Amino acid sequence: MGELTDRAVLVTGAASGIGRALAAALAGRGTPVVLCDRDAAGVEAAARAVAPPGGRAWALAADVTRPDDIARLVERARRDAGPLGGLVNCAGIYPNTPFLDLTAEEWDEVLAVNLRGPFLVTQAVARRMIADGGGGSIVNVSSTASRLARPGIAHYGASKAGLNQLTAVTAVELAPHGIRVNAVLPGVVGTERVHASAATGEGRVEHEAKLARIPLARLAEPAEVVSVILFLLGPEAAYCTGALFTVDGGFTLGIPSAR
Amino acid sequence: MSAPARVAVVTGAARGIGRATAVALARGGFATALVDVRGLALEETAALVREAGMEALALEGDVTSFAGTQHLAARVLAAWARVDVLVNNAGISQPKGLLEITEREWDRTIDTHVKGAFNWCKAVAPTMLAQRAGRIVNMSSVSAHTGAGTAAVSRSAYCAAKAGILGLTRGLAKELAPHVTVNAICPGLIATDLTAGMIAREGAETLVRSIPLARLGTPEDIAQVVVFLATVTPCFMTGEVIDVDGGQWVN
Numbered sequence: 001m002g003e004l005t006d007r008a009v010l011v012t013g014a015a016s017g018i019g020r021a022l023a024a025a026l027a028g029r030g031t032p033v034v035l036c037d038r039d040a041a042g043v044e045a046a047a048r049a050v051a052p053p054g055g056r057a058w059a060l061a062a063d064v065t066r067p068d069d070i071a072r073l074v075e076r077a078r079r080d081a082g083p084l085g086g087l088v089n090c091a092g093i094y095p096n097t098p099f100l101d102l103t104a105e106e107w108d109e110v111l112a113v114n115l116r117g118p119f120l121v122t123q124a125v126a127r128r129m130i131a132d133g134g135g136g137s138i139v140n141v142s143s144t145a146s147r148l149a150r151p152g153i154a155h156y157g158a159s160k161a162g163l164n165q166l167t168a169v170t171a172v173e174l175a176p177h178g179i180r181v182n183a184v185l186p187g188v189v190g191t192e193r194v195h196a197s198a199a200t201g202e203g204r205v206e207h208e209a210k211l212a213r214i215p216l217a218r219l220a221e222p223a224e225v226v227s228v229i230l231f232l233l234g235p236e237a238a239y240c241t242g243a244l245f246t247v248d249g250g251f252t253l254g255i256p257s258a259r
Numbered sequence: 260m261s262a263p264a265r266v267a268v269v270t271g272a273a274r275g276i277g278r279a280t281a282v283a284l285a286r287g288g289f290a291t292a293l294v295d296v297r298g299l300a301l302e303e304t305a306a307l308v309r310e311a312g313m314e315a316l317a318l319e320g321d322v323t324s325f326a327g328t329q330h331l332a333a334r335v336l337a338a339w340a341r342v343d344v345l346v347n348n349a350g351i352s353q354p355k356g357l358l359e360i361t362e363r364e365w366d367r368t369i370d371t372h373v374k375g376a377f378n379w380c381k382a383v384a385p386t387m388l389a390q391r392a393g394r395i396v397n398m399s400s401v402s403a404h405t406g407a408g409t410a411a412v413s414r415s416a417y418c419a420a421k422a423g424i425l426g427l428t429r430g431l432a433k434e435l436a437p438h439v440t441v442n443a444i445c446p447g448l449i450a451t452d453l454t455a456g457m458i459a460r461e462g463a464e465t466l467v468r469s470i471p472l473a474r475l476g477t478p479e480d481i482a483q484v485v486v487f488l489a490t491v492t493p494c495f496m497t498g499e500v501i502d503v504d505g506g507q508w509v510n
Contacts, residue, residue, distance in 0.1 A: 168509040175471030175506050187495075215436035216497055224495035231487050239447075239480035241472055242509035243502045250432050250498040 007085025007136075008032035008056075009233060010077050012064055012121060015042030017191055018141060019090035021222040022229055023057065024050035029230075032056040034077040034084075037091070038063040056081065064091045064117030074124045083132040086233045087125045089118040089163075090141045096152035107155045114159035119166060122181070126174055135178040137233045140167050141225075142183040142244070144252045160185075164244055171242030180241040182232045187248025190219035216249030263290035263314055266339045267489065268332075270322050270379060271349030273300035275451035276398065278307070279478030280346055283486045285311035289344065292316040292335045294379075314339075322349045322375030323367075332382035341390060342383045344489040347376035347424070348398040352412040352453050365416050372420035376427055384435060393439040394489045395431065398481075399424045399500065401445045401508045411448070412457045421445075425500055432498030440497040442488050447504025449476040471506035 009026050013019040014035035026033040027050045035050070037043035040061035047059035058080045062073040077084060092114045097106060118140055129136040145153050146160035164183055171181040188194065188210065198207035211217055228245050231237055246252060267284045271277035273295035281291045285308040293308070295301045298319035308315035316338055318331045335342060353360070353368040376397055387393025403421035407413050428443040435441055448466060450458060458466060458475070467473055484503050488496065502508055 171506045172471045215433045217437045220495040236483035239476045242506040253498040
């Protein structure tokens with residue numbers, strides 16, 4: 001895999017999970033990386049942890065649902081790290097609530113973080129990329145939940161399906177400015193929390209039932225999602241835009257695509 | 260000569276996307292077996308692979324022949340004793356629609372794409388399964404989704420063949436899991452020998468208007484995605500269909 005451009009990459013939701021693993025990979029390659037999360041202490045700790053000695057990683061606390069936070073975030077990122085060449089919209093929440101119990105407040109919160117957030121951040125970053133001369137790559141971290149009907153994810157699934165379409169439309173609108181936009185759809189990622197749950201009695205049964213439905217017979221490593229995002233950020237993906245990259249070990253084979 | 264560490268087979272390697280893919284894989288450290296009916300042009304690709312510092316095996320042959328493919332695969336294994344990557348890229352355009360196409364032309368279209376991919380999967384899958392490792396990348400087309408049209412070289416028979424490749428990809432992803440991954444790429448409008456006539460006829464400027472990234476794709480654009488799918492380790496993508504079209508389809 002070739003090198004990313006030397007321009008900075010902004011990663012939202014970078015205090016933990018895929019966002020943090022991605023920030024570590026970028027910092028390790030020498031790419032200036034701006035970590036953003038609404039968890040101020042968490043994102044500070046993550047930036048310290050991922051930056052190699054003398055490396056370039058900045059932590060910025062911001063809530064992606066607040067336009068004033070985002071305006072401040074993008075200006076600070078630009079000032080600290082230089083022109084932005086990449087944005088990865090990784091911030092997301094994924095509560096599981098049966099549809100009949102779902103409140104309007106929870107619905108609004110999920111849609112605000114998972115869909116309104118990427119809209120606002122993408123718009124602010126794209127405007128800044130264009131002001132800086134154009135060109136860039138944006139990756140939205142969606143989910144196979146955007147295509148798979150599972151109980152309890154009406155709000156989450158709808159937010160991620162919306163994110164897929166936001167990806168497609170922004171790909172078309174930002175292409176004249178040399179900005180590519182793609183989405184990655186991970187299946188279940190084997191985070192520490194998932195592994196801990198699978199170690200309990202009831203959790204193990206559920207876990208094994210899940211694995212039986214995945215052709216590759218295991219969960220995704222965070223690194224396997226990160227490698228696809230790095231590819232999409234880089235020059236090898238020069239002709240990819242508006243595309244959805246499912247990274248699920250074959251789990252959603254046979255589920256009708258959203259388009 | 261010691262056996263190469265990594266071996267790739269690329270069909271339709273004499274020109275266009277196949278040639279670019281073979282060269283990109285060679286640059287990535289793969290000894291490369293090249294399959295095509297065009298023997299002379301195939302030798303040129305082999306020379307490019309060797310220039311990249313890797314061994315090349317030019318195998319002139321028709322992917323539609325089951326027996327011929329078995330024979331060529333045996334030659335690859337005799338030379339290198341392994342196959343890590345198979346790229347099913349061999350294809351033909353088919354500009355005739357339903358009312359013009361003959362039965363023979365239909366059969367040839369389906370056979371080159373679908374049976375050709377089947378023949379090579381059948382020939383190398385046992386080796387990949389025995390290795391407990393392998394990557395298969397099948398070349399489909401956005402035409403499989405869109406039904407092609409005036410701004411495309413081909414019509415319904417080609418669309419059916421390319422859609423057949425998607426079904427094969429998904430089925431094999433399940434059959435060959437978990438150690439062998441099978442994915443497909445759907446290129447958009449790529450500037451190659453195959454599309455040159457149509458591009459000249461329709462006008463590149465007109466065609467480019469339908470592509471958000473405002474340019475035709477290059478064989479290298481596709482080759483880079485093939486190399487990613489063939490080499491990213493570990494890989495959690497299988498049965499996946501990837502559009503590489505400059506945003507044309509969603510537009």
